Amino acid sequence: MLHAEVGVQRGSLALDVALDVAAGERVAVLGPNGAGKSTLLRAIAGLLPIDRGVIAIDSVVVDRPPDEFVAPERRNVGVVFQQYLLFDHLSVLENVAFGPRARGVKKADARRGAAEWLERLGLSSYADERPAALSGGQAQRVALARALALSPSLLLLDEPLAALDAGTRDLVRRDLRSHLSDFTGATVLVTHDPVDAFALAQRVIVVEDGHVVQAGTLDEVAAHPRSRYVADLVGVNLVAGDVRSGVLTTPAGARIVIADAADGPALAVIRPHSVVLARSTTTPSGVTSARNLWHLTVVDIDRMDPTGSRVRLRLDGELALAAEITVGALDALSLAPGDRVEASVKATDIEVVPS
Amino acid sequence: MAPTPRRGARTTLPWPALVLAIIAVAFFALPLLGLLWRAPWSNAWSYLTAHDSLVALRLSLWCSLWATVLSLLFGVPLAWLLARVEFAGRSVVRALCLLSMVLPPVVGGVALFFALGRRGLVGQWLDRWFDIRLPFTTAGVVVAQTFVAMPFLVITVEAALRQHDVRIDEAAGTLGASRWYTFRRVTLPAVRPAVVAGAVLAWARALGEFGATITFAGNFPGTTQTLPLAVYLALDTNPEQAIVLALVLIAVSFAVLLGLRDRWWGGARARRVDATRWWS
Numbered sequence A: 001m002l003h004a005e006v007g008v009q010r011g012s013l014a015l016d017v018a019l020d021v022a023a024g025e026r027v028a029v030l031g032p033n034g035a036g037k038s039t040l041l042r043a044i045a046g047l048l049p050i051d052r053g054v055i056a057i058d059s060v061v062v063d064r065p066p067d068e069f070v071a072p073e074r075r076n077v078g079v080v081f082q083q084y085l086l087f088d089h090l091s092v093l094e095n096v097a098f099g100p101r102a103r104g105v106k107k108a109d110a111r112r113g114a115a116e117w118l119e120r121l122g123l124s125s126y127a128d129e130r131p132a133a134l135s136g137g138q139a140q141r142v143a144l145a146r147a148l149a150l151s152p153s154l155l156l157l158d159e160p161l162a163a164l165d166a167g168t169r170d171l172v173r174r175d176l177r178s179h180l181s182d183f184t185g186a187t188v189l190v191t192h193d194p195v196d197a198f199a200l201a202q203r204v205i206v207v208e209d210g211h212v213v214q215a216g217t218l219d220e221v222a223a224h225p226r227s228r229y230v231a232d233l234v235g236v237n238l239v240a241g242d243v244r245s246g247v248l249t250t251p252a253g254a255r256i257v258i259a260d261a262a263d264g265p266a267l268a269v270i271r272p273h274s275v276v277l278a279r280s281t282t283t284p285s286g287v288t289s290a291r292n293l294w295h296l297t298v299v300d301i302d303r304m305d306p307t308g309s310r311v312r313l314r315l316d317g318e319l320a321l322a323a324e325i326t327v328g329a330l331d332a333l334s335l336a337p338g339d340r341v342e343a344s345v346k347a348t349d350i351e352v353v354p355s
Numbered sequence B: 001m002a003p004t005p006r007r008g009a010r011t012t013l014p015w016p017a018l019v020l021a022i023i024a025v026a027f028f029a030l031p032l033l034g035l036l037w038r039a040p041w042s043n044a045w046s047y048l049t050a051h052d053s054l055v056a057l058r059l060s061l062w063c064s065l066w067a068t069v070l071s072l073l074f075g076v077p078l079a080w081l082l083a084r085v086e087f088a089g090r091s092v093v094r095a096l097c098l099l100s101m102v103l104p105p106v107v108g109g110v111a112l113f114f115a116l117g118r119r120g121l122v123g124q125w126l127d128r129w130f131d132i133r134l135p136f137t138t139a140g141v142v143v144a145q146t147f148v149a150m151p152f153l154v155i156t157v158e159a160a161l162r163q164h165d166v167r168i169d170e171a172a173g174t175l176g177a178s179r180w181y182t183f184r185r186v187t188l189p190a191v192r193p194a195v196v197a198g199a200v201l202a203w204a205r206a207l208g209e210f211g212a213t214i215t216f217a218g219n220f221p222g223t224t225q226t227l228p229l230a231v232y233l234a235l236d237t238n239p240e241q242a243i244v245l246a247l248v249l250i251a252v253s254f255a256v257l258l259g260l261r262d263r264w265w266g267g268a269r270a271r272r273v274d275a276t277r278w279w280s
Helices: A039-044 A092-103 A107-120 A135-150 A168-183 A193-198 A218-223 A229-236 A326-335 B014-037 B041-048 B051-084 B090-102 B106-115 B124-132 B136-162 B166-174 B179-190 B191-207 B211-216 B225-237 B240-265
Strands: A002-010 A014-023 A027-031 A052-057 A059-063 A077-080 A154-158 A187-193 A201-206 A212-218 A237-244 A247-249 A255-257 A264-270 A277-278 A292-302 A310-315 A320-328 A340-345 A351-354
Touching: A002 A039, A014 A027, A014 A052, A014 A077, A014 A187, A014 A212, A027 A039, A027 A193, A039 A077, A039 A154, A039 A187, A077 A135, A077 B166, A092 A107, A092 A135, A092 B179, A107 A135, A135 A168, A154 A351, A168 A193, A168 A351, A187 A193, A193 A218, A193 A229, A193 A237, A193 A264, A201 A218, A212 A229, A218 A229, A218 A237, A229 B166, A247 A326, A277 A326, A310 A326, A320 B051, A320 B124, B014 B240, B041 B240, B051 B090, B051 B136, B051 B166, B051 B191, B051 B225, B051 B240, B090 B136, B106 B124, B106 B211, B136 B191, B136 B211, B166 B179, B179 B191, B191 B240, B225 B240
Parallel strands: A027 A187, A027 A201, A077 A154, A154 A187
Antiparallel strands: A002 A014, A002 A052, A052 A059, A201 A212, A237 A247, A237 A264, A247 A255, A264 A351, A277 A340, A292 A310, A292 A340, A310 A320
16 A cells, blocks of 8 residues: 655745555556656655655555655565566566566576566466567566566556557457456556546546646546546546447446447547537437437536636436537527437547447 | 779779879888798898897796786776776876877886886885885886876776666675675676677787887886887897797787777667567
């Protein structure tokens, strides 16, 4: 478990983030590039001493300025770096055995342990390969095995999927999700992609300019983004369900027609601004190109910032959905909480991610 | 204008530049051809195996190998210091340590003499306290050779250390590796090609050392007369032997440069995770 109050001054970036993660819990730190996410991770790993605050791992203080500081090699933390940073001159097996060897485990024992990790991650056939011979997804799994080989109580992942191309990313994400759910320690992962956060973490903290702007479960944050920025970042509708011949069905029974996706469990990504609203009572629903039409109820209306021209509506019914329309459109429809609306989305506006 | 045959990019050099380049090649090739032309091929073997030649050759190899070992021992940590540690006056220290590359070796030898000679700045204490006298000894040859050779190793290894991704070392740290363990198991293997290249260059430089050696260590057959010194001396007494010994030096140096061509001239081969490959 991790308790961190991290205060770091790095040039123009002032990072002040508090974070508590229990054993077995997975927290995503979500934010744009330059928000200080990686700096936070480096501070927790011990690669960057903090200027203010305290970091404790398993209730042991590892960093508290001005005098307490435990070097990275003596913290029980595993790190998966964005570029994986495998040792090119060592074989895959030796990479995974590196941590135990550095901690003084006998060579034969370290290699046996590493072989077991490779087995678990389905990499046994690559044990003697050099990292350069691996694909991106394989390299990521080796980096994960290398970090886990020391049985850390805390696992840190820095943009674990950012180095992969789009086609690979979905498969690796699913793979990573199952490996992370086997891990019994605390996990902190840094990402700029809400889909990664949704798939891999139970809780999210959104960091902007070095500060936490919102925290909670991804559902909570997505439903009530407290700023324009958070709305843009995490305010996408992520609807989990099962795809069968072009239709994703949610556990609640709602049907979402999608353009094209393979059958199986998947995540539909619906952007709030692509949801079109109409009043159920006044406007008769004509035939449109939108393949999806749901009859929903307005739960609340959120003017995210007083001066902004857009509003965000939370809708519920067969499907919980966030929609974003202009103030003008809201006035024209004269919507209020409790009203019935028709929400429609073109199938081609929905992105589908296998999960 | 007559069309020129298309034979790839190599023929696209404008002809005035090509002519100048060919003259430059000839400039380097001609002295070698001159030696080969005058070489006493029929007696070459006997000159080579003459007692004084063999003594000089053995001394040269012995001293230059020691100079290489010392260059490695002190040069790698020095390169590490220059590449990784930020301190005030680092560029001054670097310039100081590389000075002997550009200094006339004779000047280096004179400077060594006033530093480590029997009346030198440090030498007088070496003599008085430890009974160590370096000038005009075989150890002096090694010192002189190390003085001129080590910078070649230092700049080669420093460049490689600068290109080495510090984050790789950090990754080792997060895996429980101490600084020393990281240096031995991660950093050093990563820059090993540069260490090898630097060591070979330093060795070749030490083998060919003349000026600093003759100034600091003198020219005594069997103790300080290395092969280059023997060549110079033989020019007066036995030019044919000088040519044969010179050819030996050239052959060794040429072989070293050929052997190094990929490592030293080929540039760094950066390795990155190929993220574009298909996951399988």
